[in-house]
Amino acid sequence: xxxxxxxxxxxxxxxxxxxxxxxxxxxxxxxxxxxxxxxxxxxxxxxxxxxxxxxxxxxxxxxxxxxxxxxxxxxxxxxxxxxxxxxxxxxxxxxxxxxxxxxxxxxxxxxxxxxxxxxxxxxxxxxxxxxxxxxxxxxxxxxxxxxxxxxxxxxxxxxxxxxxxxxxxxxxxxxxxxxxxxxxxxxxxxxxxxxxxxxxxxxxxxxxxxxxxxxxxxxxxxxxxxxxxxxxxxxxxxxxxxxxxxxxxxxxxxxxxxxxxxxxxxxxxxxxxxxxxxxxxxxxxxxxxxxxxxxxxxxxxxxxxxxxxxxxxxxxxxxxxxxxxxxxxxxxxxxxxxxxxxxxxxxxxxxxxxxxxxxxxxxxxxxxxxxxxxxxxxxxxxxxxxxxxxxxxxxxxxxxxxxxxxxxxxxxxxxxxxxxxxxxxxxxxxxxxxxxxxxxxxxxxxxxxxxxxxxxxxxxxxxxxxxxxxxxxxxxxxxxxxxxxxxxxxxxxxxxxxxxxxxxxxxxx
Amino acid sequence: xxxxxxxxxxxxxxxxxxxxxxxxxxxxxxxxxxxxxxxxxxxxxxxxxxxxxxxxxxxxxxxxxxxxxxxxxxxxx
Numbered sequence: 122x123x124x125x126x127x128x129x130x131x132x133x134x135x136x137x138x139x140x141x142x143x144x145x146x147x148x149x150x151x152x153x154x155x156x157x158x159x160x161x162x163x164x165x166x167x168x169x170x171x172x173x174x175x176x177x178x179x180x181x182x183x184x185x186x187x188x189x190x191x192x193x194x195x196x197x198x199x200x201x202x203x204x205x206x207x208x209x210x211x212x213x214x215x216x217x218x219x220x221x222x223x224x225x226x227x228x229x230x231x232x233x234x235x236x237x238x239x240x241x242x243x244x245x246x247x248x249x250x251x252x253x254x255x256x257x258x259x260x261x262x263x264x265x266x267x268x269x270x271x272x273x274x275x276x277x278x279x280x281x282x283x284x285x286x287x288x289x290x291x292x293x294x295x296x297x298x299x300x301x302x303x304x305x306x307x308x309x310x311x312x313x314x315x316x317x318x319x320x321x322x323x324x325x326x327x328x329x330x331x332x333x334x335x336x337x338x339x340x341x342x343x344x345x346x347x348x349x350x351x352x353x354x355x356x357x358x359x360x361x362x363x364x365x366x367x368x369x370x371x372x373x374x375x376x377x378x379x380x381x382x383x384x385x386x387x388x389x390x391x392x393x394x395x396x397x398x399x400x401x402x403x404x405x406x407x408x409x410x411x412x413x414x415x416x417x418x419x420x421x422x423x424x425x426x427x428x429x430x431x432x433x434x435x436x437x438x439x440x441x442x443x444x445x446x447x448x449x450x451x452x453x454x455x456x457x458x459x460x461x462x463x464x465x466x467x468x469x470x471x472x473x474x475x476x477x478x479x480x481x482x483x484x485x486x487x488x489x490x491x492x493x494x495x496x497x498x499x500x501x502x503x504x505x506x507x508x509x510x511x512x513x514x515x516x517x518x519x520x521x522x523x524x525x526x527x528x529x530x531x532x533x534x535x536x537x538x539x540x541x542x543x544x545x546x547x548x549x550x551x552x553x554x555x556x557x558x559x560x561x562x563x564x565x566x567x568x569x570x571x572x573x574x575x576x577x578x579x580x581x582x583x584x585x586x587x588x589x590x591x592x593x594x595x596x597x598x599x600x601x602x603x604x605x606x607x608x609x610x611x612x613x614x615x616x617x618x619x620x621x622x623x624x625x626x627x628x629x630x
Numbered sequence: 631x632x633x634x635x636x637x638x639x640x641x642x643x644x645x646x647x648x649x650x651x652x653x654x655x656x657x658x659x660x661x662x663x664x665x666x667x668x669x670x671x672x673x674x675x676x677x678x679x680x681x682x683x684x685x686x687x688x689x690x691x692x693x694x695x696x697x698x699x700x701x702x703x704x705x706x707x
Contacts, residue, residue: 371693485667
Protein backbone atom coordinates (compact mmCIF):
# COMPACT_ATOMS: atom_id res chain seq x y z
CA UNK A 122 0.00 0.00 0.00
CA UNK A 123 2.84 2.31 0.87
CA UNK A 124 4.46 1.70 -2.52
CA UNK A 125 1.13 2.38 -4.24
CA UNK A 126 0.80 5.69 -2.42
CA UNK A 127 4.36 6.52 -3.28
CA UNK A 128 3.77 5.72 -6.96
CA UNK A 129 0.63 7.86 -6.93
CA UNK A 130 2.48 10.75 -5.33
CA UNK A 131 5.23 10.44 -7.89
CA UNK A 132 2.66 10.45 -10.66
CA UNK A 133 0.97 13.56 -9.26
CA UNK A 134 4.34 15.23 -8.88
CA UNK A 135 5.18 14.42 -12.51
CA UNK A 136 1.84 15.77 -13.67
CA UNK A 137 2.34 18.95 -11.67
CA UNK A 138 5.82 19.48 -13.05
CA UNK A 139 4.68 18.84 -16.62
CA UNK A 140 1.85 21.33 -16.22
CA UNK A 141 4.24 23.95 -14.84
CA UNK A 142 6.53 23.28 -17.79
CA UNK A 143 3.61 23.75 -20.20
CA UNK A 144 2.60 26.98 -18.46
CA UNK A 145 6.13 28.37 -18.70
CA UNK A 146 6.66 27.48 -22.37
CA UNK A 147 3.29 28.88 -23.35
CA UNK A 148 3.00 31.75 -20.92
CA UNK A 149 6.40 33.46 -20.90
CA UNK A 150 6.14 36.87 -22.60
CA UNK A 151 2.56 35.99 -23.47
CA UNK A 152 0.86 38.54 -25.67
CA UNK A 153 4.20 39.99 -26.80
CA UNK A 154 5.65 36.92 -28.49
CA UNK A 155 4.74 36.76 -31.30
CA UNK A 156 5.14 40.54 -31.48
CA UNK A 157 2.12 42.10 -33.08
CA UNK A 158 -1.20 40.54 -33.88
CA UNK A 159 -2.43 39.16 -37.18
CA UNK A 160 -5.50 40.23 -39.09
CA UNK A 161 -7.29 36.97 -38.21
CA UNK A 162 -6.56 37.46 -34.52
CA UNK A 163 -7.69 41.07 -34.77
CA UNK A 164 -10.90 39.90 -36.40
CA UNK A 165 -11.59 37.52 -33.51
CA UNK A 166 -10.86 40.21 -30.99
CA UNK A 167 -12.77 43.02 -32.60
CA UNK A 168 -15.78 40.85 -33.35
CA UNK A 169 -15.78 39.66 -29.72
CA UNK A 170 -15.71 43.32 -28.68
CA UNK A 171 -18.53 44.13 -31.05
CA UNK A 172 -20.62 41.17 -29.84
CA UNK A 173 -19.98 42.17 -26.24
CA UNK A 174 -21.13 45.74 -26.77
CA UNK A 175 -23.91 45.31 -29.31
CA UNK A 176 -24.76 41.61 -29.63
CA UNK A 177 -23.75 41.87 -33.27
CA UNK A 178 -20.55 41.29 -35.21
CA UNK A 179 -18.72 44.02 -37.13
CA UNK A 180 -21.22 43.73 -39.98
CA UNK A 181 -24.25 43.95 -37.73
CA UNK A 182 -25.14 40.25 -37.82
CA UNK A 183 -26.58 38.99 -34.54
CA UNK A 184 -24.63 36.08 -33.09
CA UNK A 185 -23.42 34.58 -36.39
CA UNK A 186 -22.78 30.87 -36.75
CA UNK A 187 -19.74 31.67 -38.90
CA UNK A 188 -17.86 34.97 -38.84
CA UNK A 189 -17.81 36.57 -42.23
CA UNK A 190 -14.43 38.04 -41.24
CA UNK A 191 -12.77 38.94 -44.58
CA UNK A 192 -15.12 36.93 -46.77
CA UNK A 193 -13.57 33.70 -45.52
CA UNK A 194 -16.33 32.85 -43.01
CA UNK A 195 -14.19 31.54 -40.21
CA UNK A 196 -15.51 29.36 -37.43
CA UNK A 197 -17.07 31.46 -34.71
CA UNK A 198 -16.56 29.58 -31.46
CA UNK A 199 -13.15 31.11 -30.79
CA UNK A 200 -14.66 34.57 -31.18
CA UNK A 201 -17.37 33.77 -28.65
CA UNK A 202 -14.79 32.38 -26.25
CA UNK A 203 -12.92 35.69 -26.52
CA UNK A 204 -15.86 37.76 -25.29
CA UNK A 205 -15.25 37.05 -21.60
CA UNK A 206 -11.48 37.82 -21.66
CA UNK A 207 -12.21 41.04 -23.57
CA UNK A 208 -14.78 42.00 -20.96
CA UNK A 209 -12.41 41.25 -18.10
CA UNK A 210 -9.10 42.46 -19.50
CA UNK A 211 -10.00 44.84 -22.29
CA UNK A 212 -9.46 44.59 -26.03
CA UNK A 213 -5.78 43.75 -26.43
CA UNK A 214 -3.55 40.90 -27.70
CA UNK A 215 -3.47 39.17 -24.31
CA UNK A 216 -7.24 38.87 -23.99
CA UNK A 217 -7.55 37.81 -27.64
CA UNK A 218 -4.98 35.06 -27.25
CA UNK A 219 -6.10 33.89 -23.82
CA UNK A 220 -8.64 31.29 -25.01
CA UNK A 221 -5.92 29.60 -27.05
CA UNK A 222 -3.54 29.55 -24.08
CA UNK A 223 -6.18 28.11 -21.77
CA UNK A 224 -7.15 25.54 -24.44
CA UNK A 225 -3.51 24.54 -24.80
CA UNK A 226 -3.07 24.03 -21.06
CA UNK A 227 -6.30 22.07 -20.72
CA UNK A 228 -5.10 19.96 -23.63
CA UNK A 229 -1.86 19.11 -21.79
CA UNK A 230 -3.85 18.12 -18.69
CA UNK A 231 -6.13 15.91 -20.80
CA UNK A 232 -3.20 14.21 -22.48
CA UNK A 233 -1.53 13.51 -19.14
CA UNK A 234 -4.77 12.09 -17.74
CA UNK A 235 -5.64 10.03 -20.80
CA UNK A 236 -2.32 8.98 -22.31
CA UNK A 237 0.08 9.25 -19.41
CA UNK A 238 2.79 11.60 -18.17
CA UNK A 239 5.22 10.68 -20.96
CA UNK A 240 2.73 11.78 -23.65
CA UNK A 241 1.91 14.85 -21.60
CA UNK A 242 5.60 15.69 -21.43
CA UNK A 243 5.99 15.39 -25.19
CA UNK A 244 2.96 17.63 -25.78
CA UNK A 245 4.18 20.11 -23.16
CA UNK A 246 7.56 20.59 -24.88
CA UNK A 247 6.69 20.03 -28.58
CA UNK A 248 7.09 23.20 -30.64
CA UNK A 249 3.83 22.80 -32.57
CA UNK A 250 1.65 22.68 -29.47
CA UNK A 251 3.54 25.49 -27.78
CA UNK A 252 3.30 27.68 -30.86
CA UNK A 253 -0.43 27.25 -31.38
CA UNK A 254 -1.11 28.03 -27.73
CA UNK A 255 0.68 31.36 -27.90
CA UNK A 256 -1.58 33.07 -30.42
CA UNK A 257 -5.28 33.09 -31.25
CA UNK A 258 -5.68 29.92 -33.27
CA UNK A 259 -9.11 28.36 -33.69
CA UNK A 260 -7.46 25.04 -34.49
CA UNK A 261 -5.99 24.87 -31.00
CA UNK A 262 -9.38 25.31 -29.36
CA UNK A 263 -10.87 22.79 -31.77
CA UNK A 264 -8.20 20.21 -30.94
CA UNK A 265 -8.86 20.53 -27.20
CA UNK A 266 -12.60 20.10 -27.66
CA UNK A 267 -12.07 17.18 -30.02
CA UNK A 268 -9.71 15.39 -27.65
CA UNK A 269 -11.98 16.06 -24.67
CA UNK A 270 -14.74 14.42 -26.66
CA UNK A 271 -12.53 11.39 -27.34
CA UNK A 272 -11.48 11.12 -23.67
CA UNK A 273 -15.09 11.23 -22.51
CA UNK A 274 -16.04 8.63 -25.12
CA UNK A 275 -13.41 6.26 -23.73
CA UNK A 276 -14.58 6.93 -20.16
CA UNK A 277 -18.11 6.08 -21.26
CA UNK A 278 -17.12 2.41 -21.23
CA UNK A 279 -17.38 2.45 -17.44
CA UNK A 280 -19.59 5.53 -17.06
CA UNK A 281 -22.18 5.58 -19.84
CA UNK A 282 -23.42 9.06 -18.94
CA UNK A 283 -20.17 10.40 -20.35
CA UNK A 284 -21.24 9.53 -23.87
CA UNK A 285 -23.66 12.43 -24.43
CA UNK A 286 -21.02 14.78 -23.01
CA UNK A 287 -18.51 13.30 -25.42
CA UNK A 288 -20.75 13.94 -28.39
CA UNK A 289 -21.45 17.44 -27.08
CA UNK A 290 -17.80 18.39 -27.13
CA UNK A 291 -17.13 16.65 -30.43
CA UNK A 292 -20.00 18.59 -31.97
CA UNK A 293 -18.78 21.84 -30.45
CA UNK A 294 -15.39 21.30 -32.03
CA UNK A 295 -17.12 21.63 -35.41
CA UNK A 296 -17.89 25.22 -34.50
CA UNK A 297 -14.25 25.86 -33.63
CA UNK A 298 -12.50 24.97 -36.89
CA UNK A 299 -13.34 23.75 -40.40
CA UNK A 300 -11.32 20.52 -40.25
CA UNK A 301 -13.25 19.41 -37.18
CA UNK A 302 -16.52 19.85 -39.08
CA UNK A 303 -15.60 16.67 -40.93
CA UNK A 304 -13.42 14.98 -38.32
CA UNK A 305 -16.00 15.29 -35.54
CA UNK A 306 -18.68 13.62 -37.66
CA UNK A 307 -16.35 10.73 -38.48
CA UNK A 308 -15.36 10.30 -34.84
CA UNK A 309 -18.96 10.48 -33.64
CA UNK A 310 -19.84 7.77 -36.16
CA UNK A 311 -16.89 5.63 -35.07
CA UNK A 312 -17.79 5.95 -31.38
CA UNK A 313 -21.47 5.31 -32.07
CA UNK A 314 -20.61 2.07 -33.89
CA UNK A 315 -18.23 1.08 -31.08
CA UNK A 316 -20.92 1.39 -28.41
CA UNK A 317 -23.92 0.39 -30.49
CA UNK A 318 -24.26 -3.18 -29.31
CA UNK A 319 -23.67 -2.53 -25.62
CA UNK A 320 -25.23 0.91 -25.09
CA UNK A 321 -27.79 1.37 -27.81
CA UNK A 322 -30.16 3.69 -25.98
CA UNK A 323 -27.56 6.09 -24.81
CA UNK A 324 -25.92 6.07 -28.25
CA UNK A 325 -29.21 7.13 -29.83
CA UNK A 326 -29.67 9.86 -27.23
CA UNK A 327 -26.12 11.06 -27.79
CA UNK A 328 -26.57 11.07 -31.56
CA UNK A 329 -29.73 13.14 -31.21
CA UNK A 330 -27.87 15.59 -29.01
CA UNK A 331 -25.03 15.81 -31.54
CA UNK A 332 -27.53 16.36 -34.34
CA UNK A 333 -29.28 19.09 -32.39
CA UNK A 334 -26.00 20.90 -31.79
CA UNK A 335 -24.94 20.56 -35.39
CA UNK A 336 -28.26 21.74 -36.87
CA UNK A 337 -27.27 25.42 -37.10
CA UNK A 338 -24.04 24.64 -38.92
CA UNK A 339 -25.74 22.07 -41.12
CA UNK A 340 -28.41 24.66 -41.92
CA UNK A 341 -25.88 26.99 -43.49
CA UNK A 342 -23.62 24.27 -44.90
CA UNK A 343 -24.73 24.80 -48.46
CA UNK A 344 -24.29 28.56 -48.50
CA UNK A 345 -21.34 30.05 -50.38
CA UNK A 346 -20.00 31.42 -47.11
CA UNK A 347 -19.81 28.05 -45.37
CA UNK A 348 -17.95 26.63 -48.35
CA UNK A 349 -15.85 29.64 -49.20
CA UNK A 350 -12.59 28.11 -48.03
CA UNK A 351 -13.19 24.79 -49.74
CA UNK A 352 -14.32 26.37 -52.98
CA UNK A 353 -11.35 28.73 -53.20
CA UNK A 354 -8.72 26.28 -52.05
CA UNK A 355 -9.77 22.75 -52.93
CA UNK A 356 -8.44 20.83 -55.89
CA UNK A 357 -5.62 23.19 -56.75
CA UNK A 358 -2.69 20.99 -55.88
CA UNK A 359 -1.20 17.57 -56.52
CA UNK A 360 -3.23 15.69 -53.92
CA UNK A 361 -1.16 12.50 -53.43
CA UNK A 362 2.02 14.53 -53.16
CA UNK A 363 0.48 17.01 -50.74
CA UNK A 364 -0.99 14.21 -48.60
CA UNK A 365 2.37 12.49 -48.26
CA UNK A 366 4.10 15.72 -47.23
CA UNK A 367 2.26 15.44 -43.92
CA UNK A 368 4.21 12.28 -43.17
CA UNK A 369 7.55 13.47 -44.49
CA UNK A 370 10.24 13.23 -41.76
CA UNK A 371 11.75 16.47 -42.98
CA UNK A 372 8.51 18.37 -42.44
CA UNK A 373 7.79 16.73 -39.09
CA UNK A 374 11.23 16.98 -37.53
CA UNK A 375 13.32 19.58 -39.33
CA UNK A 376 11.71 22.08 -41.66
CA UNK A 377 9.46 24.77 -40.14
CA UNK A 378 6.01 25.30 -41.62
CA UNK A 379 6.65 27.47 -44.70
CA UNK A 380 3.87 29.93 -43.80
CA UNK A 381 5.59 32.75 -41.85
CA UNK A 382 2.83 33.02 -39.24
CA UNK A 383 2.41 29.34 -38.58
CA UNK A 384 5.66 28.22 -36.99
CA UNK A 385 8.73 29.03 -34.97
CA UNK A 386 11.57 30.10 -37.30
CA UNK A 387 14.02 27.23 -36.76
CA UNK A 388 12.15 24.26 -35.39
CA UNK A 389 9.58 22.04 -36.99
CA UNK A 390 6.48 20.35 -35.60
CA UNK A 391 8.72 18.27 -33.33
CA UNK A 392 12.39 18.59 -32.44
CA UNK A 393 14.81 16.87 -34.79
CA UNK A 394 15.93 14.40 -32.12
CA UNK A 395 12.37 13.20 -31.57
CA UNK A 396 12.67 11.16 -34.76
CA UNK A 397 14.53 8.53 -32.75
CA UNK A 398 11.84 7.88 -30.11
CA UNK A 399 9.28 8.24 -32.88
CA UNK A 400 10.69 5.29 -34.80
CA UNK A 401 11.00 3.30 -31.59
CA UNK A 402 7.46 4.30 -30.67
CA UNK A 403 6.01 3.05 -33.96
CA UNK A 404 7.32 -0.39 -33.17
CA UNK A 405 5.76 -0.32 -29.69
CA UNK A 406 2.51 1.15 -31.01
CA UNK A 407 2.15 -1.77 -33.39
CA UNK A 408 3.38 -4.49 -31.05
CA UNK A 409 1.21 -3.33 -28.14
CA UNK A 410 -1.80 -3.07 -30.50
CA UNK A 411 -2.63 0.33 -29.03
CA UNK A 412 -4.47 1.07 -32.26
CA UNK A 413 -7.16 -1.47 -31.36
CA UNK A 414 -8.46 0.46 -28.37
CA UNK A 415 -11.09 3.16 -28.87
CA UNK A 416 -8.41 5.71 -28.08
CA UNK A 417 -6.11 4.17 -30.63
CA UNK A 418 -8.78 3.98 -33.31
CA UNK A 419 -9.83 7.59 -32.72
CA UNK A 420 -6.27 8.83 -32.92
CA UNK A 421 -5.51 6.73 -36.00
CA UNK A 422 -8.57 8.26 -37.66
CA UNK A 423 -7.23 11.72 -36.74
CA UNK A 424 -3.82 10.96 -38.21
CA UNK A 425 -5.38 9.97 -41.52
CA UNK A 426 -8.35 12.31 -41.84
CA UNK A 427 -6.83 15.64 -40.83
CA UNK A 428 -3.99 15.51 -43.41
CA UNK A 429 -6.46 14.15 -45.93
CA UNK A 430 -8.51 17.31 -45.49
CA UNK A 431 -5.47 19.58 -45.31
CA UNK A 432 -4.06 18.10 -48.52
CA UNK A 433 -7.21 19.17 -50.36
CA UNK A 434 -5.84 22.72 -50.16
CA UNK A 435 -2.83 23.79 -52.20
CA UNK A 436 -0.83 24.87 -49.14
CA UNK A 437 2.29 22.80 -48.74
CA UNK A 438 2.19 21.24 -45.28
CA UNK A 439 -0.25 23.45 -43.40
CA UNK A 440 0.27 22.50 -39.77
CA UNK A 441 -2.78 24.41 -38.55
CA UNK A 442 -5.09 22.26 -40.63
CA UNK A 443 -3.41 19.01 -39.63
CA UNK A 444 -3.02 19.74 -35.91
CA UNK A 445 -5.07 16.73 -34.72
CA UNK A 446 -2.66 14.30 -36.39
CA UNK A 447 0.27 15.61 -34.32
CA UNK A 448 -1.33 14.40 -31.10
CA UNK A 449 -1.17 10.85 -32.42
CA UNK A 450 2.45 11.32 -33.43
CA UNK A 451 3.26 12.81 -30.00
CA UNK A 452 1.70 9.75 -28.40
CA UNK A 453 3.86 7.49 -30.56
CA UNK A 454 6.98 9.52 -29.66
CA UNK A 455 6.16 9.14 -25.96
CA UNK A 456 6.02 5.36 -26.38
CA UNK A 457 9.60 5.39 -27.61
CA UNK A 458 11.00 7.45 -24.73
CA UNK A 459 11.55 4.82 -22.10
CA UNK A 460 11.65 5.50 -18.38
CA UNK A 461 15.10 6.87 -17.72
CA UNK A 462 14.93 10.13 -15.79
CA UNK A 463 18.21 11.26 -17.31
CA UNK A 464 16.67 11.01 -20.78
CA UNK A 465 13.80 13.25 -19.73
CA UNK A 466 16.20 15.68 -18.09
CA UNK A 467 18.31 16.02 -21.22
CA UNK A 468 15.22 16.37 -23.39
CA UNK A 469 14.03 19.15 -21.13
CA UNK A 470 17.38 20.87 -21.31
CA UNK A 471 17.70 20.69 -25.11
CA UNK A 472 14.08 21.65 -25.74
CA UNK A 473 14.35 24.62 -23.36
CA UNK A 474 17.39 25.83 -25.27
CA UNK A 475 15.64 25.51 -28.62
CA UNK A 476 12.33 26.97 -27.52
CA UNK A 477 13.91 29.99 -25.82
CA UNK A 478 16.02 30.70 -28.89
CA UNK A 479 13.05 30.35 -31.20
CA UNK A 480 10.85 32.56 -29.04
CA UNK A 481 13.45 35.30 -29.36
CA UNK A 482 13.79 34.81 -33.13
CA UNK A 483 10.00 34.65 -33.58
CA UNK A 484 9.60 37.93 -31.73
CA UNK A 485 12.30 39.76 -33.67
CA UNK A 486 12.22 38.22 -37.13
CA UNK A 487 8.49 37.72 -37.45
CA UNK A 488 7.28 41.06 -36.16
CA UNK A 489 6.35 42.52 -39.55
CA UNK A 490 4.58 39.36 -40.68
CA UNK A 491 2.61 39.47 -37.41
CA UNK A 492 1.50 43.07 -37.97
CA UNK A 493 3.60 44.66 -35.24
CA UNK A 494 3.74 47.96 -37.11
CA UNK A 495 -0.03 48.42 -37.16
CA UNK A 496 -0.29 49.42 -33.53
CA UNK A 497 1.96 52.41 -34.13
CA UNK A 498 0.04 53.10 -37.34
CA UNK A 499 -3.22 53.11 -35.38
CA UNK A 500 -1.68 55.52 -32.85
CA UNK A 501 -0.64 57.84 -35.66
CA UNK A 502 -4.11 57.73 -37.24
CA UNK A 503 -5.69 58.49 -33.87
CA UNK A 504 -3.47 61.51 -33.32
CA UNK A 505 -4.12 62.91 -36.83
CA UNK A 506 -7.89 62.68 -36.94
CA UNK A 507 -8.23 66.07 -38.64
CA UNK A 508 -6.11 65.17 -41.66
CA UNK A 509 -6.90 63.05 -44.68
CA UNK A 510 -4.81 59.90 -44.58
CA UNK A 511 -4.32 57.38 -47.38
CA UNK A 512 -2.89 54.02 -46.33
CA UNK A 513 -1.53 51.96 -49.19
CA UNK A 514 -2.85 48.39 -49.02
CA UNK A 515 -1.32 47.00 -52.20
CA UNK A 516 0.74 44.47 -50.27
CA UNK A 517 -1.15 44.13 -47.03
CA UNK A 518 -4.19 42.46 -45.59
CA UNK A 519 -7.30 44.20 -44.29
CA UNK A 520 -5.64 47.12 -42.50
CA UNK A 521 -8.97 48.48 -41.24
CA UNK A 522 -9.27 45.69 -38.67
CA UNK A 523 -6.04 46.70 -36.94
CA UNK A 524 -7.17 50.31 -36.80
CA UNK A 525 -10.56 49.22 -35.43
CA UNK A 526 -8.87 46.98 -32.84
CA UNK A 527 -6.22 49.36 -31.52
CA UNK A 528 -8.38 52.48 -31.69
CA UNK A 529 -11.43 50.71 -30.29
CA UNK A 530 -13.71 51.91 -33.03
CA UNK A 531 -17.33 51.90 -31.86
CA UNK A 532 -18.85 48.81 -33.51
CA UNK A 533 -21.76 50.89 -34.70
CA UNK A 534 -19.35 52.79 -36.96
CA UNK A 535 -18.49 49.66 -38.98
CA UNK A 536 -22.00 48.21 -38.70
CA UNK A 537 -23.46 51.37 -40.23
CA UNK A 538 -21.42 50.75 -43.39
CA UNK A 539 -23.57 47.70 -44.17
CA UNK A 540 -27.21 47.92 -45.26
CA UNK A 541 -29.94 45.67 -43.91
CA UNK A 542 -30.66 44.06 -47.28
CA UNK A 543 -27.05 42.89 -47.47
CA UNK A 544 -27.36 41.46 -43.95
CA UNK A 545 -30.33 39.29 -44.85
CA UNK A 546 -27.99 37.38 -47.14
CA UNK A 547 -25.12 37.32 -44.66
CA UNK A 548 -23.71 33.89 -45.55
CA UNK A 549 -23.62 34.61 -49.28
CA UNK A 550 -21.08 37.38 -49.40
CA UNK A 551 -17.73 35.76 -50.09
CA UNK A 552 -16.49 38.80 -52.00
CA UNK A 553 -14.40 41.13 -49.90
CA UNK A 554 -13.02 44.55 -50.73
CA UNK A 555 -9.80 45.38 -48.93
CA UNK A 556 -10.39 49.07 -49.71
CA UNK A 557 -12.18 50.92 -46.97
CA UNK A 558 -12.91 54.53 -46.05
CA UNK A 559 -13.50 55.21 -42.39
CA UNK A 560 -13.77 58.85 -41.30
CA UNK A 561 -10.60 60.58 -42.50
CA UNK A 562 -8.79 57.38 -43.42
CA UNK A 563 -8.80 55.86 -46.90
CA UNK A 564 -7.32 52.38 -47.16
CA UNK A 565 -6.57 51.72 -50.82
CA UNK A 566 -3.72 51.66 -53.34
CA UNK A 567 -2.01 54.95 -54.08
CA UNK A 568 -2.89 56.61 -57.38
CA UNK A 569 -0.03 58.99 -58.06
CA UNK A 570 -1.84 61.02 -60.71
CA UNK A 571 -4.38 62.25 -58.20
CA UNK A 572 -2.90 61.55 -54.77
CA UNK A 573 0.19 63.70 -55.27
CA UNK A 574 -2.11 66.63 -56.10
CA UNK A 575 -4.25 66.33 -52.95
CA UNK A 576 -3.24 67.74 -49.57
CA UNK A 577 -3.08 64.57 -47.48
CA UNK A 578 -0.85 62.08 -45.74
CA UNK A 579 0.31 58.99 -47.62
CA UNK A 580 1.44 55.90 -45.74
CA UNK A 581 3.13 52.91 -47.32
CA UNK A 582 6.15 50.63 -47.15
CA UNK A 583 9.35 51.23 -49.11
CA UNK A 584 7.95 49.40 -52.13
CA UNK A 585 4.88 51.61 -52.21
CA UNK A 586 6.71 54.90 -51.86
CA UNK A 587 10.39 54.80 -52.76
CA UNK A 588 12.80 57.63 -52.05
CA UNK A 589 12.84 58.59 -55.72
CA UNK A 590 9.05 58.67 -55.86
CA UNK A 591 9.01 60.88 -52.78
CA UNK A 592 11.36 63.29 -54.56
CA UNK A 593 9.43 63.11 -57.80
CA UNK A 594 6.11 63.94 -56.13
CA UNK A 595 7.46 66.49 -53.62
CA UNK A 596 6.58 64.44 -50.57
CA UNK A 597 8.12 65.22 -47.21
CA UNK A 598 8.75 62.52 -44.69
CA UNK A 599 6.67 63.02 -41.56
CA UNK A 600 7.74 59.94 -39.64
CA UNK A 601 8.84 56.35 -39.98
CA UNK A 602 6.94 53.53 -38.29
CA UNK A 603 9.49 50.89 -37.33
CA UNK A 604 9.32 47.19 -36.68
CA UNK A 605 10.40 45.76 -33.34
CA UNK A 606 14.07 45.99 -34.36
CA UNK A 607 13.75 49.70 -35.13
CA UNK A 608 13.96 48.99 -38.87
CA UNK A 609 11.57 50.97 -41.10
CA UNK A 610 8.32 49.16 -41.76
CA UNK A 611 6.07 52.01 -42.92
CA UNK A 612 6.82 55.52 -44.18
CA UNK A 613 4.51 58.44 -43.54
CA UNK A 614 4.65 61.26 -46.07
CA UNK A 615 2.96 64.63 -46.45
CA UNK A 616 2.02 65.71 -49.95
CA UNK A 617 2.62 69.23 -51.27
CA UNK A 618 0.18 69.73 -54.14
CA UNK A 619 1.25 73.32 -54.82
CA UNK A 620 4.85 72.29 -55.38
CA UNK A 621 3.80 69.34 -57.50
CA UNK A 622 1.48 71.47 -59.63
CA UNK A 623 4.06 74.18 -60.24
CA UNK A 624 6.68 71.57 -61.12
CA UNK A 625 4.26 69.91 -63.51
CA UNK A 626 3.49 73.27 -65.11
CA UNK A 627 7.20 74.05 -65.45
CA UNK A 628 7.80 70.70 -67.11
CA UNK A 629 4.96 71.25 -69.54
CA UNK A 630 6.32 74.61 -70.75
CA UNK B 631 17.34 1.75 -33.31
CA UNK B 632 20.45 2.61 -31.38
CA UNK B 633 22.33 2.13 -34.64
CA UNK B 634 20.05 4.62 -36.36
CA UNK B 635 20.58 7.11 -33.56
CA UNK B 636 24.35 6.71 -33.70
CA UNK B 637 24.43 7.01 -37.49
CA UNK B 638 22.25 10.10 -37.39
CA UNK B 639 24.45 11.69 -34.72
CA UNK B 640 27.58 10.87 -36.70
CA UNK B 641 26.19 12.23 -39.96
CA UNK B 642 25.03 15.41 -38.25
CA UNK B 643 28.38 15.89 -36.55
CA UNK B 644 30.35 15.51 -39.77
CA UNK B 645 27.91 17.66 -41.67
CA UNK B 646 28.06 20.37 -39.01
CA UNK B 647 31.84 20.36 -39.15
CA UNK B 648 31.79 20.74 -42.92
CA UNK B 649 29.23 23.52 -42.65
CA UNK B 650 31.37 25.33 -40.08
CA UNK B 651 34.19 25.41 -42.59
CA UNK B 652 31.97 26.87 -45.31
CA UNK B 653 29.97 29.55 -43.54
CA UNK B 654 29.67 32.62 -45.73
CA UNK B 655 30.03 36.29 -44.85
CA UNK B 656 26.26 36.54 -45.00
CA UNK B 657 25.94 33.77 -42.41
CA UNK B 658 28.42 35.57 -40.14
CA UNK B 659 26.53 38.83 -40.59
CA UNK B 660 23.23 37.08 -39.76
CA UNK B 661 24.80 35.71 -36.56
CA UNK B 662 25.85 39.19 -35.46
CA UNK B 663 22.40 40.63 -36.23
CA UNK B 664 20.67 37.83 -34.37
CA UNK B 665 22.93 38.23 -31.36
CA UNK B 666 21.43 41.67 -30.91
CA UNK B 667 18.04 40.07 -30.23
CA UNK B 668 19.27 38.28 -27.11
CA UNK B 669 20.39 39.65 -23.76
CA UNK B 670 24.13 40.35 -24.14
CA UNK B 671 25.42 37.89 -21.54
CA UNK B 672 23.83 34.92 -23.30
CA UNK B 673 23.65 36.00 -26.93
CA UNK B 674 26.82 34.14 -27.87
CA UNK B 675 25.44 30.90 -26.44
CA UNK B 676 22.46 30.95 -28.77
CA UNK B 677 23.93 32.55 -31.85
CA UNK B 678 27.35 31.38 -32.93
CA UNK B 679 28.99 29.55 -35.78
CA UNK B 680 28.27 26.16 -34.19
CA UNK B 681 24.52 26.69 -33.84
CA UNK B 682 24.32 28.14 -37.34
CA UNK B 683 26.39 25.33 -38.81
CA UNK B 684 24.32 22.74 -36.99
CA UNK B 685 21.03 24.26 -38.16
CA UNK B 686 22.20 24.21 -41.78
CA UNK B 687 23.53 20.67 -41.41
CA UNK B 688 20.32 19.45 -39.84
CA UNK B 689 18.24 20.99 -42.63
CA UNK B 690 20.46 19.42 -45.26
CA UNK B 691 20.51 15.94 -43.69
CA UNK B 692 16.77 15.86 -43.06
CA UNK B 693 16.06 17.10 -46.58
CA UNK B 694 17.35 13.71 -47.71
CA UNK B 695 14.61 12.18 -45.57
CA UNK B 696 11.90 14.29 -47.14
CA UNK B 697 9.30 12.80 -49.41
CA UNK B 698 9.77 15.75 -51.78
CA UNK B 699 13.27 14.49 -52.39
CA UNK B 700 11.98 10.99 -53.01
CA UNK B 701 9.31 12.32 -55.36
CA UNK B 702 11.77 14.42 -57.31
CA UNK B 703 14.25 11.56 -57.50
CA UNK B 704 11.54 9.33 -58.90
CA UNK B 705 10.66 11.97 -61.46
CA UNK B 706 7.32 13.09 -59.99
CA UNK B 707 6.40 16.69 -59.16
